[in-house]
Amino acid sequence: MISKKHRLIVYAVSVQLLVVAIVCYAAFPVPTPEEPIRLMYQTNAGKVLFDHQMHATVKGYALACTDCHHLHGGEEIEPVSCGVCHPPRPQGAQIPESCLDCHADAAEIEKPDIMKRSDAFHKQCIGCHEEFGKGPQSGSNNCSKCHVL
Amino acid sequence: MNNAKKLLVSHAPFWHIGSAVPERHYNTIIAALPAVLMGISVFGVPALAVICLSVSSAVGWELLITRLSKRPNTVGDGNAALIGLLFGMLLPATATWWLVITGTFVAILIGKQIFGGIGGNPFNPAVLAYAIVRISWKNYFDIDAQLLNIDFAFPAFNPLVALKAFGPDAISQLNLGDLLIGHQIGGIGAVSGLAIIVGGVYLIARGFVRWEIPLAFIAGLFITAGIFHIVDPSRYAGPIFHLVAGYTLLGAFFLAPEDSSSPVNAIPMLLYGAMGGLMTMLIRNIGAYPDGVIYAILVINLINPLLDKIRPKALGKAA
Incomplete structure (x- = not known):
């Protein structure tokens, strides 16, 4: 038995829910945090979920920024996303492809080539995990310890 | 068994007791609310x-579809609202608006109206819609990737993905009680098994869902997961983990017992539920998807007409 009353109630509730949805979508989007909480790297060998907060705060391993993000010209700078410099870079981005794009004096740069992003990550992640002897270690059979296909 | 009093019928006029299709749908919506509220408390305003x-x-x-197809307006029966609610409960909290709208369009048109409306659908519309949009835009259903920017007070990774990719060691740190309460990431309405059980028990107690399907679903999953776990505990997680993780309980209490896509007799209901649990575990343990509930339910929806053939013999003889 579907009465007119039922219909009117559904209409009224649906309109109200629609208004709530529009307000919530428009006014309360999930903000992108200033410092990443978790990062997901989509790679050819599968995705890698990296818990940035766990590595960088006292909730976890409390690493300093410069333990992973390197210094620039010997000075600490505001950490930037690794993908900004390490290729492959975002399409159309106006960023240097080599240290020598900005630094005129080649003598002041030890290694002008910027390491590929995957090599940089592998070196960084595996190196640290091996140093501490915890978590996924290096080895050709250990890809699936981090990469999820 | 043959209670004589039950067979007594007084003469006309009769009075309708007021129980009808809308009551069933509204009660199911009420039963789902604890799980929805738990989801909102975990994920916040986006959910x-x-x-x-x-x-x-x-x-x-x-x-819109009933108007365009010149069918009776069935909005008042609450079925569309229920389908919308169940579909929303399956989604990650950060689902974009167009994904939600497309999903509900698929659920109402392809899941329900294309088969003639309420009672004619061979599949659970919300489940079918989820499967279609998930295949179409799989990255939007990657729970881990979708919830990157939300800070949680518990380990924030999809437990079923971690289990499939890294094995039982990866989930050994998780407390099963915490998972049951809702300290896990997943679909909005699927994170709190406890809230789902509360709603499910309400539906069973009120007679809107027969106990056979949820119980058989859980038993089928439990036994299958148990066998896998006993055979190789280093590769397969235990049955309790599978019970409290992912869409298991939502599937058992709210998705599998959908009216027109589930059987009506006791033995078929038991078989239907048990096969749902079995299929879920087969997909989770040896299939490609981390969570098999959605596809398991589609499969048992498909065999529902066959199961309905198992029925008591009709009295009397054909001439």
Whole structure:
């Protein structure tokens, strides 16, 4: 038995829910945090979920920024996303492809080539995990310890 | 068994007791609310937006499609709202608005109206819609990737993905009690097994869901997961983990027992539920998807007409 009353109630509730949805979508989007909480790297060998907060705060391993993000010209700078410099870079981005794009004096740069992003990550992640002897270690059979296909 | 009093019928006029299709749908919506509220408490305002948009857009599509096809307006029976609510409960909290609207369109049109409306659908519309949009835009259903920017007070990774990719060691740190309460990431309405059980018990107690399907689903999953675990505990997680993780309980209490896509007799219901649990575990343990509930339910929906053939013999003889 579907009465007119039922219909009117559904209409009224649906309109109200629609208004709530529009307000919530428009006014309360999930903000992108200033410092990443978790990062997901989509790679050819599968995705890698990296818990940035766990590595960088006292909730976890409390690493300093410069333990992973390197210094620039010997000075600490505001950490930037690794993908900004390490290729492959975002399409159309106006960023240097080599240290020598900005630094005129080649003598002041030890290694002008910027390491590929995957090599940089592998070196960084595996190196640290091996140093501490915890978590996924290096080895050709250990890809699936981090990469999820 | 043959209670003589039950067979007594007084003469006309009769009075309708007021129980009808809408009551069933509204009660199912009420039963789902604890799980929805738990989801909103875990994920915050974005989850509220998804649920509200899912319900309202499903009702909107129902109204539009019944108008265009010149069918009776069935918005008042609450079925569209229920489909919208269940679809929203399956989504990640950060689902974009167009994904929600497209999903409810698929649920109402392809899941329900294309088969003639309520009672004619061979598949659970919300489940079918989820499967279609998930295949179409799989990255939007990657729970880990979708919830990167939300800070949680518990380990924030999809436990079923971690289990499939890294094995039982990866989930050994998780407390099963915490998972049951809702300290896990997943679909908005699927994170709190406890809230789902509360709603499910209410539906069973009120007679809107027969106990056979949820119980057989859980038993089928439990036994299958147990066998896998006993055979190789280093590769397969235990049955309790599978019970409290992912869409298991939502599937058992709210998705599998959908009216027109589930059997009506006791033995078929038991078989239907048990096969759902079995298929879920087969997909989770040896299939490609981390969570098999959605596809398991589609499969048992498919065999539902066959199971319905198992029925008591009719009295009397054909001439």
